[in-house]
Amino acid sequence: MEKFRIGIIGAGHIAEKMAATIAGMDNAEAYAVASRELGKARDFADRWGFTKAYGSYEELADDPLVELIYVATPHSLHHRHVMMCLEKGKPVLCEKAFMLNASEAKEAIGLARSRGVFLAEAIWTRYMPSRRYIKKIIDSGEIGVPSLLTAHLSYPVSHKERIIRPELGGGALLDLGVYCINFALMNFGDDISGITSVCTKSETGMDMTDNITIAYRDGRTAVLTSSALCADDRQGIIRGNKGYIVVDNINNPLHIELYDRSHELVRTYDMPPQITGFEYEVQACMDAIKAGKTEPEAMPHSEITKVMEIMDSLRADWGVRFPGEEKQHSCTE
Numbered sequence: 001m002e003k004f005r006i007g008i009i010g011a012g013h014i015a016e017k018m019a020a021t022i023a024g025m026d027n028a029e030a031y032a033v034a035s036r037e038l039g040k041a042r043d044f045a046d047r048w049g050f051t052k053a054y055g056s057y058e059e060l061a062d063d064p065l066v067e068l069i070y071v072a073t074p075h076s077l078h079h080r081h082v083m084m085c086l087e088k089g090k091p092v093l094c095e096k097a098f099m100l101n102a103s104e105a106k107e108a109i110g111l112a113r114s115r116g117v118f119l120a121e122a123i124w125t126r127y128m129p130s131r132r133y134i135k136k137i138i139d140s141g142e143i144g145v146p147s148l149l150t151a152h153l154s155y156p157v158s159h160k161e162r163i164i165r166p167e168l169g170g171g172a173l174l175d176l177g178v179y180c181i182n183f184a185l186m187n188f189g190d191d192i193s194g195i196t197s198v199c200t201k202s203e204t205g206m207d208m209t210d211n212i213t214i215a216y217r218d219g220r221t222a223v224l225t226s227s228a229l230c231a232d233d234r235q236g237i238i239r240g241n242k243g244y245i246v247v248d249n250i251n252n253p254l255h256i257e258l259y260d261r262s263h264e265l266v267r268t269y270d271m272p273p274q275i276t277g278f279e280y281e282v283q284a285c286m287d288a289i290k291a292g293k294t295e296p297e298a299m300p301h302s303e304i305t306k307v308m309e310i311m312d313s314l315r316a317d318w319g320v321r322f323p324g325e326e327k328q329h330s331c332t333e
């Protein structure tokens with residue numbers, strides 16, 4: 001079988017997981033990896049069986065054989081690296097959070113569209129089978145009319161440079177809260193009437209613990225919490241008047257439980273075995289590129305922009321700014 005040649009930019013933590021994913025897929029090839037240091041790229045390539053190792057990201061993007069580039073650098077560098085790949089006509093799968101803000105996202109999406117080049121966000125939960133299961137349960141009416149959604153995602157990651165440093169696009173929102181917002185939008189949509197929120201900040205001015213409440217025009221509510229300071233249950237719960245759905249966990253949903261209004265477990269849904277869970281986003285990209293599309297169906301550009309706009313408005317309320325952003329209105333300062 002002809003394999004799809006994948007290149008990785010940035011040989012860090014999440015690149016390792018992508019390499020393990022590609023190693024487990026029979027239709028994707030570990031073709032090239034690029035690091036700012038050639039030795040690091042060579043070491044990564046040797047460990048994961050990549051054919052090419054490059055000492056600069058540009059060299060990888062110039063390789064005519066690369067068919068999809070996975071951008072696995074810190075948030076503040078996504079825009080620069082994605083634009084560089086798109087300029088060279090290379091399809092891109094960029095890690096979450098897609099960019100620092102909606103303005104960067106729109107510029108990259110605009111370039112992808114004008115050049116007819118594929119561009120996607122690696123928000124893996126959007127591409128997973130769990131999404132279909134949850135929709136099916138809600139559509140079946142078994143929980144009745146859904147009215148309240150909660151989603152929690154926290155990890156004690158505030159020691160990491162890319163979480164604490166403004167110049168790397170730090171904060172809990174872009175790293176963790178983005179999953180909660182996606183969980184709300186996937187299940188309750190975006191007909192939002194208002195958002196209230198509060199965050200606490202690090203000494204460096206980045207949001208560390210976020211509490212977000214989204215009110216929907218039809219009366220539904222989503223309550224989202226995320227923190228870079230603590231561990232938590234990572235649960236998503238969708239509640240209706242006849243029962244509720246518990247998703248474990250919203251970062252990688254593997255089990256979904258359906259309860260009735262008396263708290264009796266009605267059914268458990270176990271998701272199919274996975275390599276790492278990243279294979280779904282990779283497959284979606286390969287399928288879309290082969291079909292000549294510029295975006296994947298599971299996470300269209302319009303949804304990427306919506307999520308970025310919500311995160312922009314939250315950060316504006318909190319006074320959390322990244323270097324280079326214009327001074328935003330702040331309610332907390």
Ligand SMILES: NC(=O)c1ccc[n+]([C@@H]2O[C@H](COP(=O)([O-])OP(=O)(O)OC[C@H]3O[C@@H](n4cnc5c(N)ncnc54)[C@H](OP(=O)(O)O)[C@@H]3O)[C@@H](O)[C@H]2O)c1
Nearest residue numbers: 010011012013014015035036072073074075095096097175
């Ligand atoms: N989907 C998920 O489950 C998941 C989980 C964790 C993280 N992520 C996302 O993946 C992206 C990277 O996160 P990570 O945890 O892999 O970060 P990381 O371990 O810090 O790796 C980031 C890599 O980016 C490269 N880089 C380029 N310029 C850099 C700079 N100025 N400072 C630091 N690194 C720089 C480095 O690679 P070289 O030295 O090789 O050039 C570095 O190893 C982020 O967008 C993050 O949100 C996703």
